[in-house]
Amino acid sequence: MSSTAQAFELLQGYKGISLDEKTVILIFSAEWHIYFCTTLLPKLENVYKQVKVPQDAEFLYVSCDRSKEEFERFSKTLPWPSIPYDDPLRMQLINAFVPPSNKPSQPVIVSLSLKKDNTKVLCSNALGRLKSEASDGVQDFPWAGSVAETGCTICTALLMCTIQ
Numbered sequence: 430m431s432s433t434a435q436a437f438e439l440l441q442g443y444k445g446i447s448l449d450e451k452t453v454i455l456i457f458s459a460e461w462h463i464y465f466c467t468t469l470l471p472k473l474e475n476v477y478k479q480v481k482v483p484q485d486a487e488f489l490y491v492s493c494d495r496s497k498e499e500f501e502r503f504s505k506t507l508p509w510p511s512i513p514y515d516d517p518l519r520m521q522l523i524n525a526f527v528p529p530s531n532k533p534s535q536p537v538i539v540s541l542s543l544k545k546d547n548t549k550v551l552c553s554n555a556l557g558r559l560k561s562e563a564s565d566g567v568q569d570f571p572w573a574g575s576v577a578e579t580g581c582t583i584c585t586a587l588l589m590c591t592i593q
Contacts, residue, residue: 439518439521439522440453440518440522440541440543450485450543451485451486451487451543452484452485452486452487452540452541452542452543452551452570452571453486453487453488453489453540453541453542453543454486454487454488454489454538454539454540454541454555454571455489455491455522455526455538455539455541456473456488456489456490456491456509456536456538457491457493457522457523457526457527457536457537457538457539458490458492458493458536458537459492459493459494459495459499459503459536460494460499460500460502460503461494461495461499462493462536468560469536469556469559469560472559472565472566473488473538473559473566474508475565475566475567476559476565476566476567476570477508477509478508479567480567480570480571484570484571486570486571487509487510488509488510489509489510489511489512490504490507490509490510490511490512491511491512491519491522491523492504492511492512492514492519493523493527493536494514497514497515500514501514526539526550526553536556537553537554537556538552538554538555538556538559538572539552539553539554539555540552540555540571540572540573542571551571551572551573552571552572552573555572558572
């Protein structure tokens with residue numbers, strides 16, 4: 430089983446958060462990602478407020494912070510739940526969805542569709558969509574990627590699975 434498939438399985442039963450039949454946004458970031466915190470976080474918070482209920486979406490923060498203290502400081506400012514810093518799922522998700530060349534230089538925002546018969550990555554990194562001045566991030570939510578992007582995500586997951 431690939432690391433991505435394992436991550437999907439782990440997310441499905443995660444600590445009382447109902448992820449069945451939802452779009453799940455995994456936000457891989459850290460307190461020290463200044464551009465994310467000052468520019469993109471307000472935009473992402475706006476998306477969260479507008480789509481959480483009508484689109485039955487769940488947002489989860491997956492910390493790339495360097496310490497538990499950084500994680501605790503930053504996560505308590507967020508409106509969505511966080512995977513605890515010490516939870517093994519945090520590293521499993523990082524290994525499954527953040528390309529090794531990207532750790533931990535910049536945020537990664539992954540959009541997943543968790544459906545009973547069709548669980549898939551919709552967008553391997555929606556960061557570009559949030560950076561766009563032409564978009565508020567809401568109208569094209571859940572940021573489904575192009576075929577090329579989806580293929581790239583699958584190749585990345587397979588490569589990471591092979592390396593590990």
